[in-house]
Amino acid sequence: MARFKIKGLRWWMIGLVMLGAIINYLTRSTLAVAAPTLLKDLNITAQEYSYITATFQGAIMLQPLAGYVLDVIGLKFGFAMFATAWSMICMAHGFATNWQALAGLRGLLGLAEGCANPAGMKAVSEWFPAKERGLAGGIFNIGASFGSMLAPPLVVxxxxxxxxxxxxxxxxxxxxVWVAGWLLLYDAPAKHRRLSEEEAKHIVEGQELHLQGDGTRPSIISIMKMRNFWGIALPRFLADPAWGTLAFWVPLYLTTVRHFDLTQIAMFAWLPFLAADLGCLFGPTVALALQKRGVKLINARKGAFTVGACMMMGVAFVGFVDSPYAAIALLCLAGFAHQTLSVTVITMASDLFRRNEVATVAGMCGTFGNFGLLLFSLLIGGLMATVGYTPFFVSLAVLDLVAAALLWILVREPKSS
Known part of the structure; x- marks a missing residue:
């Protein structure tokens, strides 16, 4: 008896990956929301908190290792393995009694959670034709902002x-719970019993022949020799500190500078991430609109990134407005703008590299992004008491404009073959 097929299965699969990303970012955002209470309870200073967040960022910089594992053993079991690890480590946070223990657990969490972006980009590259990858990448990245958005009300x-x-x-x-559902429902297109022949043909025929994987293991050294790798890695280094600021420091900013209590944080701290959800869809929409006007795929991605970078200029004024609600509005604009450009540059890994390299490349670019976030977080922790948050908000706007310039200068359309 023939098994029934699921129409539009690729969209169900990216939805399942998105749920994994939601859990990933929910668990990593739990500390930021709990920080005002936790720091007081355990007598942790802002400087020590910066060490805790820096440990996470330092460990997550090893995500090329996670990407390599996913490329070698496959997405289904690799993602499940990492998700099981991060879930258990997150639960262990509840038993920490000092900042050193929290720092150690955050390091382990970073090692496990570094799989998220490589996993998402690998799924996008395997399940979607080129014209749909931007939207699919946007849907996946909604998980990052929605997970961060869900954290404030749930944690409070x-x-x-x-x-x-x-x-x-x-x-x-x-x-x-998600791991159980993932193992039950997910499989690669070539193995999925619910994928129709028509949809399989649609996926394969819409993918670039020169980007088809040859089954070999990815070479990190070869990838690092490619101009296009640096063209997306360096913009990630400059742009990613914006997301880290929203995720790790905004609750403390609202508490210490805007004098919000825990209830107000639950009411308002999730709003920038709701705006970020919309940005995840806006970036691909801009790129698609440019393509319809004759702009090539890679230049359309560059254009969408530039639009996001220009909108990020609004975050520079967060420290200058008197109203805390105006500051929240500008932080929402920052969330929207950042995800507009972030989803664009992350998706470019699947536009520029072969299928068997995508997860590794996404992980390597993620290392650069998290290194930028690490440095920025340490600077905030070390200088916030003396210079305040305002210079850091201004610098976020400048860094994204520089990132846009580098993207245009370095990235080239790949040669088809």
Whole structure:
């Protein structure tokens, strides 16, 4: 008896990957929301908190290793393995009693959670034709902003009804539930029993022949010799600190500078991530609109990134407005603008590199992005008490404009063959 086929299965699969990204970013954002309570309870200073966040960023810089593992053993079991690890590590946060223990756990969490972007880009490259990859990448990246958006109300609820420790246990347990669903429902296109012949043909015929994988293991040295790698890695280095600032420092900023209490944080701290969700869809829409007007794919991606970089100029004024609600509005604009450009440059890994290299390249570019975030976070922790947050908000706008310039200068359309 023939098995029934699921229409539009590729969209269901990217939805499943997006759910994994939601859990990934929910667990990594739990600490930021719990920070005002946790830091007071454990007598942790802002400088020590910067060390904790820096440990995570330092460890997640090893995500090329995660990408390499995904390229070698496959997405289904590789992603499940990493997700199980990050869920258990997140739950262990609830047992930490000092900043050193938290720093160690954050390092382990970073090692496991570095798989998210490589996994998402690998799924996009395998399941979607070129013209749909931008939208698919945008849907996947909604997981990052939605997970961060979900953290404030969920974590505050857990703290108010139980304690900050329970917040880590709850978010970690959600990850284990997702792993069970992932193993049950996901498979590669070549193996999925619910994929119709018509959809399989649509996927294969819409992909660039010169980007088809040859089954060999990716070479990191060869990738680093490619101009296009640096063309997306350096913009990630400059642009990613914006997301880290929103995810790790905005709750503390709202508490210490805008004098928000825990309830107000639950009410407002998620709004920039809601705006970021919309940015995930806006970036691909801009790129697609440019393509319809005759602009080639890579230049259309560059154009979408530039639009996002220009909108990021609004974040420079966060520290200058008197109204805390105006500051929230500008942070929302920053979330929207950042995801507009971020989803664009992340998706370019699948536009420029072969299928068997995509996860490795995404991981390597993620290393550069997280290194930029690491340096920025350490600077905030070290200088926030003396210079405040305002110079850092201004610098985010400048860094993204420089990133856009580098993208135009370095990235070239790949030669088809």
């Amino acid at each position: 609820w857990a703290i108010l009804h139980y304690n900050w420790q329970s917040a880590f246990v709850i978010t970690g347990a959600l990850g284990l």
